Amino acid sequence: MSLPNGDERETEPDKSRSRFEVELTALTPRSAQFDRDRLMFLAGQASVRVTDGGRPQRRWPWPAAFSAMTAVAAGLLVMMLARPEPQVVQRIVRVPMPPRADTAATAASSALPELLPTARRKETESGRQMPNAPPAAYLELRDRVLALGWDSWSTPASSSGDGGEPPPASNRELLNYLLHDG
Amino acid sequence: MDQVGPERLGRLLDEHGAALVLYARQWCSAPEDVVQEALIQLVRQPQPPDKLLPWLYRVVRNGAISASRRKRRRRNHETMAAKESDAWFEPAADERLDAALAARHLASLPSEQREAIVARVWGGLSFQEIGELLGTSSSSAHRWYEAGLTALRERMEKNVITKWR
Numbered sequence: 001m002s003l004p005n006g007d008e009r010e011t012e013p014d015k016s017r018s019r020f021e022v023e024l025t026a027l028t029p030r031s032a033q034f035d036r037d038r039l040m041f042l043a044g045q046a047s048v049r050v051t052d053g054g055r056p057q058r059r060w061p062w063p064a065a066f067s068a069m070t071a072v073a074a075g076l077l078v079m080m081l082a083r084p085e086p087q088v089v090q091r092i093v094r095v096p097m098p099p100r101a102d103t104a105a106t107a108a109s110s111a112l113p114e115l116l117p118t119a120r121r122k123e124t125e126s127g128r129q130m131p132n133a134p135p136a137a138y139l140e141l142r143d144r145v146l147a148l149g150w151d152s153w154s155t156p157a158s159s160s161g162d163g164g165e166p167p168p169a170s171n172r173e174l175l176n177y178l179l180h181d182g
Numbered sequence: 183m184d185q186v187g188p189e190r191l192g193r194l195l196d197e198h199g200a201a202l203v204l205y206a207r208q209w210c211s212a213p214e215d216v217v218q219e220a221l222i223q224l225v226r227q228p229q230p231p232d233k234l235l236p237w238l239y240r241v242v243r244n245g246a247i248s249a250s251r252r253k254r255r256r257r258n259h260e261t262m263a264a265k266e267s268d269a270w271f272e273p274a275a276d277e278r279l280d281a282a283l284a285a286r287h288l289a290s291l292p293s294e295q296r297e298a299i300v301a302r303v304w305g306g307l308s309f310q311e312i313g314e315l316l317g318t319s320s321s322s323a324h325r326w327y328e329a330g331l332t333a334l335r336e337r338m339e340k341n342v343i344t345k346w347r
Contacts, residue, residue, distance in 0.1 A: 020335045023279045024303050028272040029204035032214050034195065039218050040188055043225040047185055 137167035138174060186230050191221060198235065201304040202242050204270060208289075208296060209246035210253070216245040236311040239301060243315065279338070287337045294318075295330025302327050 144152045168174035186194075199217060206213035220241040224230065231237035270285035288296055294316060301307045301315060313323040 018331070018335075021303065021331060024284065024299075024331075024334075027279060027281050027284060029200040029304055030269055030272055032199045032203040032217065034199060034214055034218065036192075036195070039195070039221065040191070042218070042222050043188065043191055046222050046226045 135167065135177075141167050185228065186225050191225065194224075194234075194238070195221065198238070198305070201300075201306075202238060204304055205239060205297075205300050206242045206246040207270060208293070208300065209243075210249040212249065213246065216249055217242055219245055233311065235305070236307060236315060239305060239307065239311075239315055243297075283338060283341060284334070287334055287341070290337075291330050291333060295326045295333065298323055298327040299330045299334070 141153075168177055202217045202220070203213045206216045210216060220238055223241055224234075224238065270288070271281035273281055288299065291299070297316060298312050301312045302309070307315065309320040309324045309327070312327070313320040316323060316326075318326075
């Protein structure tokens with residue numbers, strides 16, 4: 001077997017070798033059973049993978065990201081499994097409720113006679129009463145209807161207290177009253 | 183110098199493939215795989231090593247020993263090598279040396295002597311390179327080589343004499 005060229009290896013001439021050494025050199029190693037095509041394919045694959053613009057390809061970012069995310073997921077899983085059961089705390093909260101409807105109606109009807117004269121008085125005192133203002137009976141009726149509903153319509157306005165003319169019985173009557181007096 | 187290309191790889195395979203396989207065969211039973219992996223590893227190098235052939239022998243040596251360890255055969259690799267030593271060489275055409283006998287006696291040598299002989303005779307490495315390969319000095323490598331060669335010649339001559347008697 002000939003020595004490779006281009007290297008600084010000792011090239012002793014054959015004549016200086018012992019006869020036995022020469023005879024050994026004559027023995028040919030058994031030919032290798034290489035799949036040459038497969039080797040060339042793998043070598044080409046390796047040469048493409050290794051270079052990225054002449055520099056060795058960095059292979060750590062994706063494995064590092066994968067490892068980090070796996071660690072975070074594992075940590076969250078452990079935290080979820082090791083989390084203590086939530087404690088149920090019973091607390092009584094008292095919330096003030098608005099009065100019921102019938103109670104409110106009763107209270108309104110009892111308070112209305114007191115409130116209405118006060119309101120009328122305030123309007124008079126402030127001087128803002130319009131010259132063509134509707135009669136007090138109408139206002140009283142209006143307030144009553146707004147406060148107690150239509151059921152209170154038929155109730156006679158006994159609380160007017162001024163002894164004046166009766167309140168209009170209908171809208172038309174009220175309109176006529178307003179038009180004539182206005 | 184750029185990466186090792188396909189032409190150079192093919193030339194390496196043609197000129198040194200058989201010797202590399204013979205070198206790896208001392209340790210493992212699938213030396214072709216080890217040599218192939220070493221060649222692919224060579225291609226992966228961005229810059230080829232300065233001393234390419236010694237580098238290849240070192241990689242093949244490490245790969246063969248690792249393969250041997252993987253298969254848990256390191257303890258009896260001498261026995262295995264002796265068993266498979268008949269297949270180390272092609273049958274000699276001129277019959278100056280019995281190839282099978284030479285292989286058998288070569289396999290029975292101490293590992294450092296055998297390595298030195300294989301790397302020197304069939305690998306063509308210098309004693310300096312053999313010393314680096316085996317982790318010793320060039321003089322020690324030369325000493326192992328001479329001792330191995332002497333032992334091999336004596337055993338073969340003894341065997342031939344016995345055979346002729």
